[in-house]
Amino acid sequence: MREEFAAGRIAENQVVMQSSGMGAPYPMRNKEWYPHRFQEVCSELRSDVSVVQLGSANDPKLEGAIDMRGKTNIRQSAAILANSLVFIGLEGFLMHLARAVDCRSVIIYGGRIKPSQIGYVANKNLYSQVRCAPCWLRNPCDYDRKCMDMITVEQVIAATAEQISRYGTLLEVQTATI
Secondary structure, eight states, X not given: OHHHHHHTOOSTTEEEEOOOSTTXXXXXXXXXXXXXXXXXXXXXXXXTSEEEEOSOTTSOOOTTSEEOTTOOOHHHHHHHHHTOSOEEEESSHHHHHHHHTTOOEEEEEETSSOHHXXXXXXXXXXXXXOTTOSOOOSSOOTTTTHHHHTSOHHHHHHHHHHHHHTTTSOOOOOXXXX
């Protein structure tokens, strides 16, 4: 177990990124941001951190990232996330895995679903409150995914910097009284 965890340290000051969720068993276009924007985020961050890319082997490759697409199982992915400053990605499995191992995250939601419906308060959840949101639609969009267009590279970079500044602090949790 200790060796498994240690093997998750791929580089110093590592940040994990996911460039797509289209390799999922049930891909949803309306969860997708844009590969070229993920590349811009990766390029911007690389001067300060090492970027490790997780996800499907078919996900768009991020130039300059340590390519772990399709090369890890769930436990290895968890160890990598547990050793990372932050996870940057989409609403989906890796978001939940990151939270399970107490890795802060920046999650790009767009408008398909509200973060309050499935997200974690410790994450920086980027959501666009457009008139049609939340739509809950998987693939069709009558508005050309305006909700995703509204989330900028600058917003993701700023959210990432904020999360990195909080590294090592306890993740916030939301509680409810029943």
